[in-house]
Amino acid sequence: MKKKILLSAANGPIMKSLIMQLKKNNFYIVGIDTNKIGLASKFCDEFYQSPSGSSKDFLNFVSKIAKKVECVFLYVDEELDNLSKNITNFPSLQKKIILSPRETIQICNNKNDFNYFFKNKNIKLPSIRFRGMNIIKPAIGRGAKNILITDERNVIKMFKENPKYLTQKYIVGMEFTVDCVFDKKGDLVFGLPRKRILSQNVSIVGKVVKHKKILSEIKKISSYLKFYGPINFQFIENKKGLWLIEINPRLSGSVIFSIKSGFNPIEMSYQIHQNKKITFPKKINYKETHIRFWESVSQ
Numbered sequence: 001m002k003k004k005i006l007l008s009a010a011n012g013p014i015m016k017s018l019i020m021q022l023k024k025n026n027f028y029i030v031g032i033d034t035n036k037i038g039l040a041s042k043f044c045d046e047f048y049q050s051p052s053g054s055s056k057d058f059l060n061f062v063s064k065i066a067k068k069v070e071c072v073f074l075y076v077d078e079e080l081d082n083l084s085k086n087i088t089n090f091p092s093l094q095k096k097i098i099l100s101p102r103e104t105i106q107i108c109n110n111k112n113d114f115n116y117f118f119k120n121k122n123i124k125l126p127s128i129r130f131r132g133m134n135i136i137k138p139a140i141g142r143g144a145k146n147i148l149i150t151d152e153r154n155v156i157k158m159f160k161e162n163p164k165y166l167t168q169k170y171i172v173g174m175e176f177t178v179d180c181v182f183d184k185k186g187d188l189v190f191g192l193p194r195k196r197i198l199s200q201n202v203s204i205v206g207k208v209v210k211h212k213k214i215l216s217e218i219k220k221i222s223s224y225l226k227f228y229g230p231i232n233f234q235f236i237e238n239k240k241g242l243w244l245i246e247i248n249p250r251l252s253g254s255v256i257f258s259i260k261s262g263f264n265p266i267e268m269s270y271q272i273h274q275n276k277k278i279t280f281p282k283k284i285n286y287k288e289t290h291i292r293f294w295e296s297v298s299q
Helices: 015-024 056-068 077-089 102-109 111-118 153-160 212-221 255-261 265-273
Strands: 003-007 027-033 046-049 071-073 134-138 148-150 165-169 174-182 188-200 202-208 229-238 241-248 289-291
Touching: 003 015, 003 056, 003 265, 015 027, 015 255, 027 056, 046 056, 056 077, 071 265, 077 102, 102 111, 102 241, 111 165, 111 241, 134 153, 148 153, 153 165, 174 212, 174 265, 188 212, 188 255, 188 265, 202 255, 212 229, 212 241, 229 265, 255 265, 255 289
Parallel strands: 003 027, 003 071, 027 046
Antiparallel strands: 134 148, 134 165, 174 188, 174 229, 188 202, 202 289, 229 241
16 A cells, blocks of 8 residues: 655655655655646646645645645745644644644744754854854745855844844855654654755755764754654764754755665654654665756656
């Protein structure tokens, strides 16, 4: 019997390869997206255009579509925020959605809240009081969109005074993305780090590696915040240590790299949510480099 799941953002450019891989793993995919133009209708088993993830209509829409599946995975931050605020009003959906607690989503989705929450914890964050090169990011945003790197003090001062942005020290080093799965108690079940070698909003080239220090740091972070299901962490490492950059309480855009390496966060999260026996990876292809490429399709 096929495992029926719902995936949002199904028309995103990263989704075709993920959906095709999941179907090979005996998943039945119900895809949704606010954009009706794309390949989801061809590659998903079912596809539905959704209302905006931040709207009231989205809540009723997902609750209705979720009746078709066993588990719901949301990819869009606005969707996570909206549902985490209102999920108790939808008990049937609450049983199916794989979602971290409201506090976790709120802190992770706002970079200023994130920085304030962790500043007094034993976690290394880039300084927000630095006179050299700074990186300026929207407080609420994803990917590498609308990011500015500058050492111009007048520009930095202007953005520091705007609560819609976070300004902090620009850290140079090797960037890591870590796909993780947490159980219902908030304990880390499995995590797989990879070097982010080349990226364009999402990772284009990544290399899976062993990194016990990163996994130890994630366990420490999870003592402060409770996570559930698939979560991805981003760090930068240099000679001065390991810096936490951000946490996304959802699947990563490059989760396909982990799946190709032998770890499937969707499969494991599904098993945990359905109270099934967890299948741990038999072998991880460490040091394997994964390269993503786009292809053009006419409709």
